[in-house]
Amino acid sequence: MRGLKFAAALLVVTALHLLGVELWSGFSLVFDLFLVLAVLNALDGDTFAGLWGGLAAGLVTDAVTGGLYGMHGLADTILAYGTAYATQRLVVQRPASVLLVFSLAAAVQQLTLVALSLLLLPDPELPGFLWVLAKAVSSGLLGVAVFAARRTLLARIGLWRRSRAAKIRLRG
């Protein structure tokens, strides 16, 4: 069930990414929705699910971009696993810590991509520092917003379920 939910989320994120690129060609320079999804998926501390989520999100990123296939897959796998591993040991609930986790994840992803490019390509074109900073900030803000929205939604669903169960008991 969790895998299906993730697949549906990945589909939505892919559609949003393509729409973003359609509307603004610089979209992928500033935003990485796949990264946000991979980190969000890893934030509950399940390293197994985090690993597969990062791998799937990264490989789909590679499919909608060019260059060496698998670079985003590798970077996202590592950062998603790292996020899940860190979440097992740290409490990541407050907006500031969530912001930090998403921003750090974006920075780690960019560093991994840069390191891979430097190691593997003869004359790599590296992203400018400002673009890396912009991606880290945008990922952090987007992550906080999505994390808060998910928490609010889950709380409302829980409340609705409890009130519904209480009504059913009264009728019985």
Added chain:
Amino acid sequence: MPPSRTAPPLSERSTRWLLIVVVVAQLSLITAQLPDPGGRASLLEAVLVRAVAPLGWLIDGAADLTVALADELRLRRSLIEDNRRLRDEVRELRRRTMEAWQLEQDLERLSRALEYERIELGPVRLADVVFIDHRPFLRTLVLRTGGGAEQNQPVVSADGLVGRVVLVQGPYAKVQLVTDRAASVGVMIERTRRQGVVRGAGARGLDLDFVPLQAEVKVGDRVITAGIDGIYPRGLPVGTVVEVAPGSELFHRIRLRPAVDLGLLDQVYLLERPELPEGMRGEAPVARP
């Protein structure tokens, strides 16, 4: 409220081993592409591109429809004025067509006199751009061709050369743009006919290599395909010289602005390539842009 946790299907130790296996597998996948970065795609890439491309096509179509509706509303207001301007343009273009027809007749007459046979551009096929991406690590786009595209088929727009097909998956084709760092094209400077090789330089545009220092090159010179690389036919605009500097060795260091604004691509043309005779195929240069 923290999200609910369920028991993971593997222990932490097993997951760590799984991570190592996945990382090693992906490193193998990446390094396997290194000898030929623009070459054959892996099965995994082919499957995922095939899965994602229809979504891109749908979004592109929806965006085009929205833009078309907005344009329609705007255009209605200035229809008469545009119509008048277009009529004037048609008149001017007809006059130029007459001139061009006259020149073509002269050219044919002279060609016949010299027993020279010109190579004609083959038929072209229109294709929609499904998506294009400009992140620093890539220069690529995906087309919906409807099938029939071939690997290495040249892709052009009305302004000039766009790139070549590197992957065909059913009705979709992935195109390596001319600005991709792995791309190269045999070209010549239109004014002097001096030949060289254009290489993609990513966001910097294009670099023109192997033009000797004694060759005359000026800023503003137009560069066109030379038709010598076995992929692109002769005469397609590639770019304009924007910077000329002496290189460290025997050649100029020349930078070009691409003829095509790759950020504005919506539809492109696939050129049919004339087949070489059977006996000459082994002798033709295998271009690997």
